[in-house]
Amino acid sequence: xxxxxxxxxxxxxxxxxxxxxxxxxxxxxxxxxxxxxxxxxxxxxxxxxxxxxxxxxxxxxxxxxxxxxxxxxxxxxxxxxxxxxxxxxxxxxxxxxxxxxxxxxxxxxxxxxxxxxxxxxxxxxxxxxxxxxxxxxxxxxxxxxxxxxxxxxxxxxxxxxxxxxxxxxxxxxxxxxxxxxxxxxxxxxxxxxxxxxxxxxxxxxxxxxxxxxxxxxxxxxxxxxxxxxxxxxxxxxxxxxxxxxxxxxxxxxxxxxxxxxxxxxxxxxxxxxxxxxxxxxxxxxxxxxxxxxx
Amino acid sequence: xxxxxxxxxxxxxxxxxxxxxxxxxxxxxxxxxxxxxxxxxxxxxxxxxxxxxxxxxxxxxxxxxxxxxxxxxxxxxxxxxxxxxxxxxxxxxxxxxxxxxxxxxxxxxxxxxxxxxxxxxxxxxxxxxxxxxxxxxxxxxxxxxxxxxxxxxxxxxxxxxxxxxxxxxxxxxxxxxxxxxxxxxxxxxxxxxxxxxxxxxxxxxxxxxxxxxxxxxxxxxxxxxxxx
Numbered sequence: 039x040x041x042x043x044x045x046x047x048x049x050x051x052x053x054x055x056x057x058x059x060x061x062x063x064x065x066x067x068x069x070x071x072x073x074x075x076x077x078x079x080x081x082x083x084x085x086x087x088x089x090x091x092x093x094x095x096x097x098x099x100x101x102x103x104x105x106x107x108x109x110x111x112x113x114x115x116x117x118x119x120x121x122x123x124x125x126x127x128x129x130x131x132x133x134x135x136x137x138x139x140x141x142x143x144x145x146x147x148x149x150x151x152x153x154x155x156x157x158x159x160x161x162x163x164x165x166x167x168x169x170x171x172x173x174x175x176x177x178x179x180x181x182x183x184x185x186x187x188x189x190x191x192x193x194x195x196x197x198x199x200x201x202x203x204x205x206x207x208x209x210x211x212x213x214x215x216x217x218x219x220x221x222x223x224x225x226x227x228x229x230x231x232x233x234x235x236x237x238x239x240x241x242x243x244x245x246x247x248x249x250x251x252x253x254x255x256x257x258x259x260x261x262x263x264x265x266x267x268x269x270x271x272x273x274x275x276x277x278x279x280x281x282x283x284x285x286x287x288x289x290x291x292x293x294x295x296x297x298x299x300x301x302x303x304x305x306x307x308x309x310x311x312x313x314x315x316x317x318x319x320x321x322x323x324x325x326x327x328x329x330x331x332x
Numbered sequence: 333x334x335x336x337x338x339x340x341x342x343x344x345x346x347x348x349x350x351x352x353x354x355x356x357x358x359x360x361x362x363x364x365x366x367x368x369x370x371x372x373x374x375x376x377x378x379x380x381x382x383x384x385x386x387x388x389x390x391x392x393x394x395x396x397x398x399x400x401x402x403x404x405x406x407x408x409x410x411x412x413x414x415x416x417x418x419x420x421x422x423x424x425x426x427x428x429x430x431x432x433x434x435x436x437x438x439x440x441x442x443x444x445x446x447x448x449x450x451x452x453x454x455x456x457x458x459x460x461x462x463x464x465x466x467x468x469x470x471x472x473x474x475x476x477x478x479x480x481x482x483x484x485x486x487x488x489x490x491x492x493x494x495x496x497x498x499x500x501x502x503x504x505x506x507x508x509x510x511x512x513x514x515x516x517x518x519x520x521x522x523x524x525x526x527x528x529x530x531x532x533x534x535x536x537x538x539x540x541x542x543x544x545x546x547x548x549x550x551x552x553x554x555x556x557x558x559x560x
Contacts, residue, residue, distance in 0.1 A: 043441055057426050239424050245382075246483070247412035248439040250404075 051259035054236070061231055062264060067269020068224045073310050076217045077276045080306055083210040088297045090203040094170035097199075099191040101180045103161040112161070115185045118196075119163055122179055124172035129164040133157050160187065165241065171200060222317045230325035233257060240326075257322045265318025269310045277303050333490065333522060334358040334381055339390030341376050341546075349388070350376040358524065360490070363517045365533045366526040368543035369555045375528035377543070378495045381524070382414060383407060384531040395490075412440060415484025415521075417494035421476045423468040423483075430464040433482045440487065453484040457514065458512060474505025481512060491522040498529050506532055533557040 055062045101119070103112065120128050131139075136159040136199075137152050151157055155254050167176050174197065177189045233240070281299045334357070334442045341351040345445045351373045358364055380392050383399045392399045392411050402410060423432050433454055437447045455461055458478040470475050479499060484492055492513070498506035510532050522558045527533065533540060533556065540555030541548055 040441070042443065046438060188438070238422065242422055242424065243417045243439060245411070245422070246436040246439050246487070247408050249408060252439060 047255040050256035065264045066268045070271040075270035082278035098166040101163045102188040125165040127167045133159045261318035261322030265314035269314030333360045335393040339387045363538045372543040373546045413490045415489035415492045419496035419499035421480045454482040458482045494525045530557040
């Protein structure tokens with residue numbers, strides 16, 4: 039393709055965008071709205087993943103040891119725990135340390151314990167697994183070990199959390215796929231309208247001896263440009279809104295650590311741009327096909 | 333240059349043939365009127381020469397080559413040697429007169445400078461110099477058809493195929509269009525016009541091929557078109 043022809047294609051694409059300005063605006067609008075929803079959902083999904091990841095990382099097992107355990111049996115128990123294949127890290131917390139921690143947290147409420155009054159706490163192991171999903175299995179194994187009095191890992195909460203994140207992940211993926219398909223369909227239809235409006239032009243092009251690709255290129259470029267313009271709008275808007283949301287959350291929802299804008303917006307922008315351009319290109323190809331048959 | 337050999341054309345869904353065994357030879361530089369009532373097969377013949385449609389049986393040759401055997405790229409080359417003129421002009425409404433004519437050359441990848449020169453020449457030839465920047469909707473029917481003719485001749489075709497070119501033009505302008513076709517033909521371009529404007533045909537004394545119900549009923553040099 040010579041530079042002159044390329045220039046001609048681009049010129050024709052822009053000319054068509056401006057001449058069919060209402061139709062072009064409609065296409066850009068459709069792309070923009072769909073990609074905005076898609077982008078919002080992507081950000082939501084990324085943050086849900088991020089948050090559940092954080093929560094999962096914080097989940098650990100606490101195994102309380104029998105009161106009467108001998109130091110030898112305790113050592114043996116520790117070795118057995120460490121040898122469990124799913125376990126990443128084991129920390130022994132003796133009852134005095136546990137009481138100190140409690141005093142730090144609760145202050146005057148536990149005044150006197152360990153000094154005048156006896157320490158009511160047990161020795162314990164704090165156990166982290168390599169993957170959080172192994173927690174229930176490891177907890178069950180611990181329960182069977184002699185010398186372990188009680189195992190605590192917030193059974194219900196953890197299992198619910200794992201179920202919830204799995205559901206969010208799949209629903210999110212299905213939703214995004216559905217949205218992308220809807221966007222492609224809508225854009226194909228909108229571009230079909232522009233192509234319909236130009237059926238006469240395509241026919242005349244053929245009468246004067248234009249090759250199929252000569253006819254196709256301006257439409258392809260037009261579709262890609264419309265898709266790209268359509269992607270640009272939600273990119274900017276999402277960048278602005280997400281930046282504001284993160285800034286607000288940092289001040290008002292300290293316990294809710296959102297993914298930083300720098301970490302997600304670059305990738306998301308690229309994805310939206312590629313999606314927009316690709317969808318536009320695909321839409322053009324589909325809608326122009328039937329006009330090329332003569 | 334154009335040889336139509338025993339061509340039959342039956343459109344899908346119709347029992348009667350649009351053409352039922354037509355043979356015709358047209359030499360380079362000929363000026364031919366295809367005449368006959370509506371449905372006689374004139375337009376079908378034009379479409380077959382352009383290979384917009386394929387014959388049901390028989391063959392169409394262009395410059396000695398069988399049109400049916402042409403690959404896509406070869407067909408394009410043949411089509412570039414043919415200038416089409418339509419009854420409804422088929423101009424692009426959103427393009428100016430200049431752009432409409434230039435379109436035919438842009439498609440061929442001509443340089444902007446060559447396009448400017450050749451379009452100006454073509455517009456001058458059809459008497460539209462000075463109307464370059466007008467839009468088709470601002471022109472009369474006769475003028476619009478002149479733009480159509482300029483678009484057909486701007487690429488120096490071997491043949492002009494015109495299907496009812498005066499169908500939407502008043503009498504006086506029709507006569508002028510015919511003079512224009514005659515002028516184009518004088519420079520060596522073959523001109524084939526399908527029409528049922530009997531008075532124009534009779535005034536020109538050119539070769540007349542008369543069709544009726546898909547058959548050639550008369551083929552006369554310096555012929556006429558009797559009006560019943």
